[in-house]
Amino acid sequence: MAEEKSVPVDTRGSAEAGTTRAGDQRRRFLRRGAAFGGMAITGGVLSASAQAQTLKNAADELAVPAWSKQPGDDVLSKPYGLPSAFEKEVLRRSRGSVFPGAASSMTPLQDSFGIITPSGLHFERHHSGIPRIDPAQHRLAVHGLVSRPTIFTMDDLVRLPSATRIHFLECSGNTGSEWKAPTSKSVQLSHGLLSCSEWTGVPLAVVLDEVGLSKDAKWLLAEGADGAGMSRSIPIHKALDDALLVYAQNGERLRPEQGYPLRLFLPGYEGNTSIKWLRRIKIGAEPFQSREETSKYTDLLPDGTARQFSFIMEAKSVITYPAPDHTLRGAGFYEIKGLAWTGLGRIKRVEVSVDGGRNWREARLEGPVLDRALTRFVFPWKWDGSPAILQSRAIDNTGYVQPTRQELITARGLNSNYHFNAIQSWSVNPNGIITNVHA
Amino acid sequence: MALSQMFMRNFAPVFLLAFGIGSVHAQSYGIGHVVSEKDIAPWNIDVSADGSGLPAGKGSVTEGKRVYETTCIVCHGVNGQGKPADQLAGGQGTLKAASPVKTIGSFWPYATTVFDFVNRAMPYDRPKSLSANEVYAVTAYLLNLNGIVGAETVLDAKSLPQVRMPNRDGFVPDPRPDAAGIACHSNCK
Numbered sequence: 001m002a003e004e005k006s007v008p009v010d011t012r013g014s015a016e017a018g019t020t021r022a023g024d025q026r027r028r029f030l031r032r033g034a035a036f037g038g039m040a041i042t043g044g045v046l047s048a049s050a051q052a053q054t055l056k057n058a059a060d061e062l063a064v065p066a067w068s069k070q071p072g073d074d075v076l077s078k079p080y081g082l083p084s085a086f087e088k089e090v091l092r093r094s095r096g097s098v099f100p101g102a103a104s105s106m107t108p109l110q111d112s113f114g115i116i117t118p119s120g121l122h123f124e125r126h127h128s129g130i131p132r133i134d135p136a137q138h139r140l141a142v143h144g145l146v147s148r149p150t151i152f153t154m155d156d157l158v159r160l161p162s163a164t165r166i167h168f169l170e171c172s173g174n175t176g177s178e179w180k181a182p183t184s185k186s187v188q189l190s191h192g193l194l195s196c197s198e199w200t201g202v203p204l205a206v207v208l209d210e211v212g213l214s215k216d217a218k219w220l221l222a223e224g225a226d227g228a229g230m231s232r233s234i235p236i237h238k239a240l241d242d243a244l245l246v247y248a249q250n251g252e253r254l255r256p257e258q259g260y261p262l263r264l265f266l267p268g269y270e271g272n273t274s275i276k277w278l279r280r281i282k283i284g285a286e287p288f289q290s291r292e293e294t295s296k297y298t299d300l301l302p303d304g305t306a307r308q309f310s311f312i313m314e315a316k317s318v319i320t321y322p323a324p325d326h327t328l329r330g331a332g333f334y335e336i337k338g339l340a341w342t343g344l345g346r347i348k349r350v351e352v353s354v355d356g357g358r359n360w361r362e363a364r365l366e367g368p369v370l371d372r373a374l375t376r377f378v379f380p381w382k383w384d385g386s387p388a389i390l391q392s393r394a395i396d397n398t399g400y401v402q403p404t405r406q407e408l409i410t411a412r413g414l415n416s417n418y419h420f421n422a423i424q425s426w427s428v429n430p431n432g433i434i435t436n437v438h439a
Numbered sequence: 440m441a442l443s444q445m446f447m448r449n450f451a452p453v454f455l456l457a458f459g460i461g462s463v464h465a466q467s468y469g470i471g472h473v474v475s476e477k478d479i480a481p482w483n484i485d486v487s488a489d490g491s492g493l494p495a496g497k498g499s500v501t502e503g504k505r506v507y508e509t510t511c512i513v514c515h516g517v518n519g520q521g522k523p524a525d526q527l528a529g530g531q532g533t534l535k536a537a538s539p540v541k542t543i544g545s546f547w548p549y550a551t552t553v554f555d556f557v558n559r560a561m562p563y564d565r566p567k568s569l570s571a572n573e574v575y576a577v578t579a580y581l582l583n584l585n586g587i588v589g590a591e592t593v594l595d596a597k598s599l600p601q602v603r604m605p606n607r608d609g610f611v612p613d614p615r616p617d618a619a620g621i622a623c624h625s626n627c628k
Contacts, residue, residue, distance in 0.1 A: 227563075307613050307614070
């Protein structure tokens with residue numbers, strides 16, 4: 001049935017039991033939704049056919065419900081608020097892993113609105129699980145080629161001048177599953193290593209000024225307090241330009257999954273460089289050649305060489321509605337919605353094709369259009385019920401145009417794993433079922 | 440406190456920063472606890488490609504085989520063949536193949552990185568639990584499995600940085616943008 005199709009099916013087999021239960025709940029909810037007149041919950045869109053059914057059953061629908069005939073829950077019934085119980089299917093999901101602490105989970109982009117990712121839905125990628133860190137005991141050591149090796153407490157860092165900015169964060173492996181074949185049956189699994197938050201912290205430049213950089217300072221090593229001691233070398237120019245030492249996200253302290261109590265944040269750079277649970281910054285003259293910048297996070301090319309320090313996440317976009325997570329309920333009007341982003345600056349334009357890339361028209365940017373933040377685009381579409389292939393293409397303010405998969409393969413072959421930012425294709429069949437295809 | 444002192448304490452640093460004359464010779468805010476490099480030593484665990492950061496100690500291939508077979512083999516398999524965790528040995532000559540096998544021997548550019556990573560992150564369930572001697576030893580064993588050092592090798596802070604890895608020159612800078620698209624608008628295919 002169409003309702004069954006709405007569940008990201010390739011998740012249910014591999015994810016943990018909690019996710020499977022959520023999938024069951026989602027199916028039940030969708031069936032009930034259909035019974036009550038086909039209110040389309042996917043993407044919050046009431047389709048034309050759903051409206052027609054709703055009107056037919058108006059008398060039943062407008063019976064005064066129980067919740068209108070009694071007081072609801074008390075203030076502070078939930079001292080920390082949670083989403084409605086009816087939104088239980090909106091969850092991070094994982095492909096599963098032999099080492100559950102060294103794995104990733106994806107943001108449910110198919111159920112996202114606007115540009116901010118709720119903190120509890122921000123994607124995860126950990127290399128040795130989520131440490132439980134007491135902020136009173138946490139320290140940041142800054143040393144190496146500096147005048148004054150210094151240890152900062154969290155109170156010290158919060159006392160320093162702060163900055164708040166909205167930025168996306170994307171794993172360099174996001175969409176890497178799609179290099180060789182269209183594998184993901186959900187936009188959550190294909191593109192969900194992507195989130196966007198408001199981040200607050202102290203500019204790293206302020207801290208580096210405090211410790212006094214040597215004139216030989218060219219790179220720094222950022223190191224986490226997690227079991228992996230996750231570590232990456234960062235060019236000093238990036239550290240002085242726009243790097244933040246972040247302690248807050250979306251108006252509250254960082255979530256543990258995002259590095260509580262302190263993380264590095266490097267706007268526009270691949271996610272793993274924004275070291276979480278940051279405990280140490282060492283200034284040096286050369287890169288430190290950690291495992292995460294040699295064995296991993298390097299891009300192997302057909303000639304056997306590998307690109308190193310490929311930091312920037314280039315312009316990319318994806319249609320988040322409709323996606324394989326959704327089913328169209330008959331011909332008629334749909335608003336195609338999606339996200340675009342670039343690690344080089346701002347999104348200038350997004351274009352949409354509904355015929356597999358033959359013809360393109362400009363989408364409307366919903367705004368705000370911020371520097372290295374997710375940008376929401378919308379595109380009105382009247383579906384005639386015939387097969388269609390939906391694509392989006394981002395163009396950023398450097399003039400860079402999001403490439404096709406073939407253009408990426410021509411430049412990099414099939415084994416570079418990371419930085420796959422090709423145009424994504426969703427195929428719509430006459431039954432409204434949407435699948436991931438290479439077109 | 441005199442008003443002028445208060446001004447200096449509270450506002451002078453802001454002016455210094457604002458006018459770009461924040462000096463490497465003085466703190467702007469006086470926040471944080473200045474220490475010596477020696478104080479940071481317990482956390483100063485990184486090892487660079489030139490060997491700086493390597494601790495005292497040594498380890499042999501033979502001792503490393505013992506460490507590997509008691510500590511590492513459960514995840515990395517017999518002779519570093521992998522599963523469930525990464526394959527650590529073999530794969531040399533496959534980087535141009537359709538299915539490249541990236542191991543310490545075929546891909547890693549620096550032997551020092553093996554020491555650094557094992558020392559900070561391995562074994563997965565007990566990171567930072569091996570002694571310096573054990574890390575030197577298991578590094579020697581892994582290099583021996585890959586045919587990079589002989590069976591009699593003993594590694595220490597002097598000899599490890601001198602090990603030349605087969606893929607030492609296999610890494611190139613990032614040249615992107617290398618694959619930008621074309622903004623065609625009609626009859627594009």
